[in-house]
Amino acid sequence: MTFTDEQLALQDTVRNVLGRHPDPWPVLCAQVGVAALAVPERHGGLGAGLREVQIVAEELGRVLSPAPFLGSAVLATHAILETADEEAAKRLLPRLAEGTLAALGWATEDGSWDPDRTAFSARGSVVDGHAHYVLEGDLAEVLLVVAETDGELGLFEVDPAQARRVHTPTMDESRHLAEIEVTGAEATRVGTGDFRPALHRLRDTACAVLAAEQVGAAARALDITVAYSRQREQFGRPIGGFQALKHRMADLYVLVETARSAAYAVTEPDADVAHLAAVAKTYCSEVFSRVAAEMIQLHGGIAITWEHEAHRFFKRAHGAGQLFGQPHHHLPRVVPTLE
Structure with a gap:
């Protein structure tokens, strides 16, 4: 396993920022572009690959950083990319690339991350459900949920104001988790077809x-x-x-x-x-x-x-x-x- 010169430079830059700034996330977003790594260039991102994302994650792990990288720049960003919905990508990804926080509600109370299950259901454009272990769920400005609808799974965007969001204290204080509950919330579907x-x-x-x-x-x-x-x-x-x-x-x-x-x-x-x-x-x-x-x-x-x-x-x-x-x-x- 070898890194390219560009990847090594990314590794060094992220490590230096983490070592110098007590609150590194704004700097990482504005000066390094870590939130934009996975976002395609046509949507204001850097169009980097998964290995570059992993390099940043490894450096964040070294210092046990609470930065919202995994929940927003990885999970939510890739969820949007997986839908291949260009209209939604054009509307949401430039914001995420700049560092706007997004969260994905999915896991059930028993901690299941089974791709064939979800904590939400949808009837048309109305979503109900209660997700647990949502990374940055109570802080996100963009809220996405996976919901079952008509026998398939779909990705929906929900107005955060329509959700009850509660921070979940955990043993690991460096990981920010939350519960998200929505009842009769109007939502916009992102993408078409079964999301499974x-x-x-x-x-x-x-x-x-x-x-x-x-x-x-x-x-x-x-x-x-x-x-x-x-x-x-x-x-x-x-x-x-x-x-x-x-x-x-x-x-x-x-x-x-x-x-x-x-x-x-x-x-x-x-x-x-x-x-x-x-x-x-x-x-x-x-x-x-x-x-x-x-x-x-x-x-x-x-x-x-x-x-x-x-x-x-x-x-x-x-x-x-x-x-x-x-x-x-x-x-x-x-x-x-x-x-």
Whole structure:
């Protein structure tokens, strides 16, 4: 896996912005164009590919950024693109490219991100339903929902003023989630035909980007742990010099690097995207959870204090593992059931 010079420049630029600005999202949008990456040039975007989106996600993951990239610039933007509705794209995508927040309501109360299910139903242009775990749902200026209508699924745009939107406090305070409830809301359908095939592709895209974010967070957690092992002394020497701990950290390094390969394999030429996205979501979730747990173990008592950042990585690992389906939900796509 290699990056082009342009991709490396994007990586460096995003990392520098994140390191310099306490509130980096406006700068990332205005000066780097991260919200416009996936938007076609004809709609005011940069027309970049999925790998560029993943590169940004990995850098955001390194600092556990609460930036609304995944929910707005990835999930909502790609939902609009999947409809191939040029009128809606012309109306909505230029706003999203400038950084206007959008949200997609889809998941049910049980945390299902099944592309064949949704939390909403529609009768004509009237939508009802109650979605959970909506990324940036209570902050979005553009609200999209997936609703069942006449035996098929469709994408609808709902006026945020017609929705009851409530922020959902979670263990991971760096991920902004909300519940969205609409009752008899007038909505505009985006695109035509059954949205189910597009929803499968949308989940794969979201899983691939989330996997890159998880890799960034896991890599940073390991960096912090290795640095600590070189400073913390026991029996008159740094604990990083003990062979048993060297082996544990070497194992974690292998896990992180193989997780990075799994995440970016989705964007390789001729990739089986559906299969590899499932592999990436399953493997990167498990790796991040393992690294976060080992971070706490290898730091010892200091890691269970609020003052240390280890608990933030552990919480993000747990929350990210649930998003877009837990790892075991994707396993049947990784290893199909044998007849």
